[in-house]
Amino acid sequence: MAAPRTLAFLALFGVSSSQSSECSYSGLLNHLNLTNPEKILLIRRPVKNWTSTTLVQLDMLLFGILDVDEKSQTVTSHNWIEMQWTNEFLTWNSSDFCGIDTLSFPRSMIWIPDINIQEDASDSGSVQMDPVVIIQPSGLMSTTARQRLTFTCQFRLSLFPFDKQHCNITFSSMSSDSKSIILGTVRNSTTLTRISEHVMITQGEWKLNSMEIVEEKVQHEHLLSSKLIYMVTLERKPMLYVINLIVPLFYLLVLDLASFFISEAGGEKLGFKVTVLLSISVLLLILKDILPSTEDDLPMIAQYCVSVFTMVWLSVLEAMLTSFLLDLDESHGKKAQGSADTQEDIQLGAKSQKEPPGVEEKGQVEAGKRDRDLLKLILEEVRASRQLAGSQGKDQRRPGFYSKLAKTIDTLFFICYFLTVQIFLFYMCISWIRN
Numbered sequence: 034m035a036a037p038r039t040l041a042f043l044a045l046f047g048v049s050s051s052q053s054s055e056c057s058y059s060g061l062l063n064h065l066n067l068t069n070p071e072k073i074l075l076i077r078r079p080v081k082n083w084t085s086t087t088l089v090q091l092d093m094l095l096f097g098i099l100d101v102d103e104k105s106q107t108v109t110s111h112n113w114i115e116m117q118w119t120n121e122f123l124t125w126n127s128s129d130f131c132g133i134d135t136l137s138f139p140r141s142m143i144w145i146p147d148i149n150i151q152e153d154a155s156d157s158g159s160v161q162m163d164p165v166v167i168i169q170p171s172g173l174m175s176t177t178a179r180q181r182l183t184f185t186c187q188f189r190l191s192l193f194p195f196d197k198q199h200c201n202i203t204f205s206s207m208s209s210d211s212k213s214i215i216l217g218t219v220r221n222s223t224t225l226t227r228i229s230e231h232v233m234i235t236q237g238e239w240k241l242n243s244m245e246i247v248e249e250k251v252q253h254e255h256l257l258s259s260k261l262i263y264m265v266t267l268e269r270k271p272m273l274y275v276i277n278l279i280v281p282l283f284y285l286l287v288l289d290l291a292s293f294f295i296s297e298a299g300g301e302k303l304g305f306k307v308t309v310l311l312s313i314s315v316l317l318l319i320l321k322d323i324l325p326s327t328e329d330d331l332p333m334i335a336q337y338c339v340s341v342f343t344m345v346w347l348s349v350l351e352a353m354l355t356s357f358l359l360d361l362d363e364s365h366g367k368k369a370q371g372s373a374d375t376q377e378d379i380q381l382g383a384k385s386q387k388e389p390p391g392v393e394e395k396g397q398v399e400a401g402k403r404d405r406d407l408l409k410l411i412l413e414e415v416r417a418s419r420q421l422a423g424s425q426g427k428d429q430r431r432p433g434f435y436s437k438l439a440k441t442i443d444t445l446f447f448i449c450y451f452l453t454v455q456i457f458l459f460y461m462c463i464s465w466i467r468n
């Protein structure tokens with residue numbers, strides 16, 4: 034009686050123990066021969082037939098744009114990269130193992146595709162690899178990496194600050210050609226862009242516009258390698274630059290236009306214009322810190338700044354010319370005034386010298402003397418008045434000429450300047466909007 038019961042118990046125990054072994058991970062690891070992994074797992078591409086290619090799928094999410102450096106032409110971002118491929122040797126039937134459908138395994142013990150990023154300019158410490166690889170019953174392996182990626186990007190700054198930058202992040206295998214490894218993605222570009230926008234934690238001055246995916250094969254010396262290109266479009270938020278640069282420059286230009294209405298006297302106008310010029314050069318210094326010095330593609334904002342600077346500079350020159358002409362006028366006027374005064378003095382002196390002898394000769398005929406005196410007086414008066422009139426005419430003609438010239442130049446310049454500013458602003462607006 035005891036023996037069959039014992040047997041039944043043992044059978045039950047055996048069944049339960051065999052069940053418990055299949056439900057544990059170690060059973061699965063044993064089945065996959067991973068408890069004592071062969072080196073072969075590490076070194077060979079996991080395909081049964083060597084002619085079959087391994088599809089490596091790379092999904093990249095951008096969840097932070099940390100820094101865009103126009104000077105060094107790099108973008109620093111936070112990326113999440115998920116990589117998937119199939120290992121044909123590590124498969125199991127999940128119903129045989131109590132429904133275990135994922136298994137994690139240290140990545141150091143398994144073959145992993147050698148994928149790198151061509152534009153990568155970051156230091157090696159910035160990658161955080163997931164230490165394990167997740168394996169699914171079908172043999173699908175997936176691993177993730179979080180990376181603070183600094184990648185180079187050829188910036189086009191001609192429309193700064195209303196620019197969009199197109200950057201490529203190119204994934205490729207370092208050693209394998211397209212016969213053994215081919216690259217692709219799991220999700221499509223729209224989904225990846227949408228998820229990226231959703232998980233974005235910081236983007237500062239920039240906005241992720243779109244991510245497009247291009248898969249292509251590129252001949253590299255003698256081997257044709259597969260490439261996966263993420264074409265990332267970033268759009269700048271221009272408000273800061275509009276407030277900091279464009280609007281102040283515009284205001285300074287308007288101030289300079291308005292300064293034509295300041296009176297010329299005392300040299301205030303010139304001083305004011307020079308101050309405006311100095312303010313513009315301070316703004317130019319700010320701009321210099323932002324933009325790289327690539328000569329072949331002068332940004333439009335630089336054109337704008339330099340044009341405004343040149344216009345204000347011209348108007349300072351014009352103000353100098355005007356004030357010089359007016360000065361010339363004043364000095365001429367003074368000289369003419371001075372010469373008229375001396376002539377009058379001489380005349381009066383002559384009169385006073387001639388009169389005493391006339392007074393002394395008392396023995397002459399009263400009537401004749403009176404007539405002569407009267408005639409002399411009239412003559413003096415006429416001469417004096419003619420002198421005065423002549424000198425005054427001279428006075429008015431000389432100074433009138435220069436100040437009139439100055440005024441004409443000023444008016445003409447103002448009209449030209451005003452028109453130029455209008456045309457220039459119009460042109461700038463049109464070209465910024467059109468691009």
Ligand SMILES: *[C@@H]1O[C@H](CO)[C@@H](O)[C@H](O)[C@H]1NC(C)=O
Pocket residue numbers: 064065066122123124
């Ligand atoms: C495990 O190794 C044995 C021989 O050592 C082999 O027969 C079996 O196919 C291997 N299992 C897997 C999943 O590779």
Ligand SMILES: *[C@@H]1O[C@H](CO)[C@@H](O)[C@H](O)[C@H]1NC(C)=O
Pocket residue numbers: 187199200201247262264
């Ligand atoms: C990005 O890659 C695409 C496809 O190869 C290419 O057409 C484009 O010019 C590249 N863009 C940049 C900025 O290099």
